[in-house]
Amino acid sequence: MAWKSKTRSLQVFDTEQSADTVEWCPVSPSHNILACGTYQLQKGAGVEDATPSRTGRLYLFDFRREGSLSPPLTELQRMDTPAILDLKWCHVLVSGKAVLGIAAATGELQLYTMSDSQEGSCSLQTLSSLVVGAERLALSLDWSTGRMDSSDVRVVCSDSAGCVSVLSLAEGTLTALSQWKAHSFEAWISAFSYWDTQLIYSGGDDCKLKGWDLRVGPSCPTFTSKRHSMGVCSIHSNPHREHILATGSYDEQVLLWDGRNMQQPLSECAMGGGVWRLKWHPAHQHLLLAACMHNDFHILHCQQALG
Structure with a gap:
């Protein structure tokens, strides 16, 4: 499912803190805009200051290939924030503007809108925020709009309390709208089924992958899979192929699933590192990007597995 490829660096940018989430803007005409979030754990210096703090920064970049000599990446904006665990753009415009969502270490879900300035640049402004729970970290988010449907814009968020x-x-x-206890430990990841946005998937440090139907309510999951042997930390619904789901785990495996049969995956692939994030290609239905702990990025070609 994987193949070797050679890449070269176009530019290096020092984010100063650990950059743990990067997302291209999916809405036209802003496909050249890139957001990056950072996470840094600041440990207390003494006994009286033993509680660690988590700081972060949000960057906004413009990417343009205008010549071989000029660097393609231009920083448009930076703002200090709580540590950012995840960020994702809404797949559609909301009231005519691109919207960026952030899962923060303060337990907040923060939304920003992107606006054009008089100088022709772009910048982010605060739109709304909501604390999903006290004394917890917001760990992931996903939008219901993966198939470019703007009729009902919702967000799902998971946190360190397992909710x-x-x-x-x-x-x-x-x-x-609702909140429930989904996992015994950290709920590392949550995601919509883009084909039926009443269906939600979650993965946790309890090694479980679960499905939920909002029409039924969260009292009981639609399925519980223990196929991963370690914490489940990445899930992405394929926006091009109905029922197809990709999951990744600290167990270093990427599994492909047909949502109609969650007893056995369609295929699995060893990544050589914990799979922190997965993302299907926005245009090519068989290409899957995996971000792996301690083992770089991999592009998986899934056509044979999906048929």
Whole structure:
């Protein structure tokens, strides 16, 4: 499912803190805009200051290949924030603007809108925020809009208390719809089924992958899989192929699933490192990007597995 490829660096940018999440803007005409979030654990210096703090920074970049001599990446904006665990753009415009969501170490889900300046640049402004829970970290988020459907914009968020929260975005305001205890330990990841946005998937440090149907309610998952042998930390629904789901884990495996049969995966691939994030290609339905701890990035070609 994987093949070897050679890459070369176009540019190096020092984010100063650990950069743990990077996302291209998916909406036209802003495909050249890139957001990056950082996470840094600041340990207390003494006994009286033993509680560690988590700091972060949000960067906004413009990427343009205008010549071989000029660096393609230009920093447009930076702002200090709480540590950022995850960030994702809404796949559609909201009230005519691109919206970026951030899962923060303060337990907040933060939303920003992107606006054009008079100088022709872009910048982010705060839109809305909501604390999903006290004394916890917001660990992941996903938008319901993966198939470019703007009729019902919702966000799912998971946190370090093992909870999953579903929120709606209407008239620029986040509103909590539901929250439930989904996992025994950290709920590392949550994701929508882009084909049926009443279905939600979650993965946790309890090594379990679960499905939830919002129409039924969160009292009981639709399935619980223990196929991963370690914490499940990445899930992504394929926006091009109905029922297809990719999951990754600290066990260093990427599994492909047909959502109609969660008893056995369609295929598995060893990555040589814990799989922190997975993302299907925005245009090519068989290409899957895996970000692996201690073992770089891999592009998986899944056509044979998916048929």
